[in-house]
Amino acid sequence: MSTKTIAGKTVQVNDEGFMTNPxxxxxxxxxxxxxEEGIPELTPAHWKIVDFCRQFGVNGGKAPTLRQITTxxxxxxxxxxxxxxxxxxxxxxxxxxxxxxxxCV
Amino acid sequence: xxxxxxKIAFICSKGNLDMAYPALVxxxxxxxxxxxxxxxFTFWGMDMINKARVDxxxxxxxxxxxxxxxxxxxxxxxxxxxxxxxxxxxxxxATALMNSKMNKLGVPTVREYLQMLVDGGAKLYACKMSxxxxxLKKEDFIEGVESIVTxxxxxDMTEGAQIIFI
Numbered sequence: 281m282s283t284k285t286i287a288g289k290t291v292q293v294n295d296e297g298f299m300t301n302p303x304x305x306x307x308x309x310x311x312x313x314x315x316e317e318g319i320p321e322l323t324p325a326h327w328k329i330v331d332f333c334r335q336f337g338v339n340g341g342k343a344p345t346l347r348q349i350t351t352x353x354x355x356x357x358x359x360x361x362x363x364x365x366x367x368x369x370x371x372x373x374x375x376x377x378x379x380x381x382x383x384c385v
Numbered sequence: 386x387x388x389x390x391x392k393i394a395f396i397c398s399k400g401n402l403d404m405a406y407p408a409l410v411x412x413x414x415x416x417x418x419x420x421x422x423x424x425x426f427t428f429w430g431m432d433m434i435n436k437a438r439v440d441x442x443x444x445x446x447x448x449x450x451x452x453x454x455x456x457x458x459x460x461x462x463x464x465x466x467x468x469x470x471x472x473x474x475x476x477x478x479a480t481a482l483m484n485s486k487m488n489k490l491g492v493p494t495v496r497e498y499l500q501m502l503v504d505g506g507a508k509l510y511a512c513k514m515s516x517x518x519x520x521l522k523k524e525d526f527i528e529g530v531e532s533i534v535t536x537x538x539x540x541d542m543t544e545g546a547q548i549i550f551i
Contacts, residue, residue, distance in 0.1 A: 361505050
């Protein structure tokens with residue numbers, strides 16, 4: 281376990297760079313993490329997914345899998361790969377301050 | 386020079402229901418990790434992309450030594466007598482059982498899984514020799530199958546990829 285300074289705050293992260301304490305998250309942190317993931321700007325379409333993940337994570341404590349995101353939000357798989365290219369569920373989990381999603385679908 | 390993205394290619398050669406899933410599950414996981422995915426369907430594996438067959442893949446209990454009666458809730462590892470496997474209806478029964486178990490776990494059907502993979506950017510191809518042998522055409526395949534390619538084409542397009550044969 282280590283810490284990372286991002287958007288002026290020091291947060292706890294694991295070896296893979298995922299935040300371990302979701303309550304340390306803020307919107308500013310999300311924007312910075314998104315930049316690290318190659319997403320220069322979080323549009324309303326991005327925020328819709330991030331908001332869903334935050335809610336999912338706060339309730340269950342875990343990040344949703346890609347299929348959980350698509351079936352719950354109605355956002356298609358294609359759109360997800362367009363919004364968060366190359367590994368949408370993992371990227372959005374990181375941006376949302378949650379751990380890596382668990383589960384095979 | 387741009388960093389080369391990791392690439393995985395699956396060769397699906399089996400059409401039984403249980404053998405359809407490995408490439409789908411691993412392919413989906415690969416896409417989720419930002420890895421390029423190519424799937425090549427050959428021989429019986431073409432049932433997975435055949436419009437008329439994809440929703441009817443089956444799993445026969447016959448000669449399947451790992452399928453025990455505990456799947457049906459019988460405790461222990463009591464086998465299914467091989468002679469029972471030949472009784473008409475046993476294959477549909479085992480298939481229905483597996484499908485319902487998958488369904489309970491929230492696992493998508495083969496058709497839906499393939500659509501997810503295509504939407505995620507996976508490239509699907511059918512094997513030219515098998516297509517010719519089975520007398521199939523591109524129109525017989527589900528949407529998302531890019532084209533019918535030769536073994537040589539497959540080798541060209543999977544340069545640098547990790548190849549998994551199923």
